[in-house]
Amino acid sequence: MTGWQTLGDSQFGWWPDFVAEQSCQLWQQLMAQVTLQTGIITVFGKRHRIPRLQAWFGPKPYRYSGETLPPQALPPVLELLMAQAMERAQARFDSVLVNYYRDGRDHMGWHSDDEPELGANPVIASLSLGAARDFDLRHRHSKQRIRLSLSDGSLLVMAGRCQHEWQHALPKRLRIQQPRINLTFRNLAG
Numbered sequence: 001m002t003g004w005q006t007l008g009d010s011q012f013g014w015w016p017d018f019v020a021e022q023s024c025q026l027w028q029q030l031m032a033q034v035t036l037q038t039g040i041i042t043v044f045g046k047r048h049r050i051p052r053l054q055a056w057f058g059p060k061p062y063r064y065s066g067e068t069l070p071p072q073a074l075p076p077v078l079e080l081l082m083a084q085a086m087e088r089a090q091a092r093f094d095s096v097l098v099n100y101y102r103d104g105r106d107h108m109g110w111h112s113d114d115e116p117e118l119g120a121n122p123v124i125a126s127l128s129l130g131a132a133r134d135f136d137l138r139h140r141h142s143k144q145r146i147r148l149s150l151s152d153g154s155l156l157v158m159a160g161r162c163q164h165e166w167q168h169a170l171p172k173r174l175r176i177q178q179p180r181i182n183l184t185f186r187n188l189a190g
């Protein structure tokens with residue numbers, strides 16, 4: 001399944017070979033141009049280290065679970081990838097959240113990207129490099145589940161009412177020892 005697919009009022013786009021050039025070259029450019037940070041979230045008044053590293057680039061701050069990442073200009077490699085992602089997704093992006101999963105212990109829990117600053121029906125493009133990881137989708141009401149494998153060089157786009165109808169997660173995979181980079185392109189400008 002390559003290209004767009006509609007499920008209810010949600011659209012999913014999938015391009016497994018989105019990265020045409022050498023993905024290891026891209027990996028090296030990202031590592032040279034991006035400073036990764038340990039994120040901290042506050043849950044019930046307690047501060048926790050998030051189970052991955054991250055970096056935020058865009059004209060506005062990014063707020064999540066009591067933490068704020070300041071605005072930061074995109075480095076050249078991310079400007080280029082963002083332009084390519086906009087063309088593919090047929091959408092406008094101005095920001096990117098970089099997630100770095102050091103190994104299969106790093107993960108991301110169930111959530112929707114439904115922060116008000118993303119707008120009503122945000123288009124989010126997710127580019128993956130490195131170790132392939134399972135990506136789970138769960139319908140909020142029917143509880144239907146879909147599992148994708150986000151492979152090296154792939155682009156997944158979530159559009160339409162995706163963030164209302166579905167939650168997603170990147171589960172732990174303890175056998176995986178290689179790292180993975182994920183870039184999620186978003187639009188905060190409105």
Ligand SMILES: O=C(O)CCC(=O)C(=O)O
Nearest residue numbers: 097099113126170182184
């Ligand atoms: O790493 C992934 O594929 C998921 C990232 C994600 O859901 C997010 O940044 O909101």
Ligand SMILES: [Fe+2]
Nearest residue numbers: 111112113168
């Ligand atoms: Fe997400």
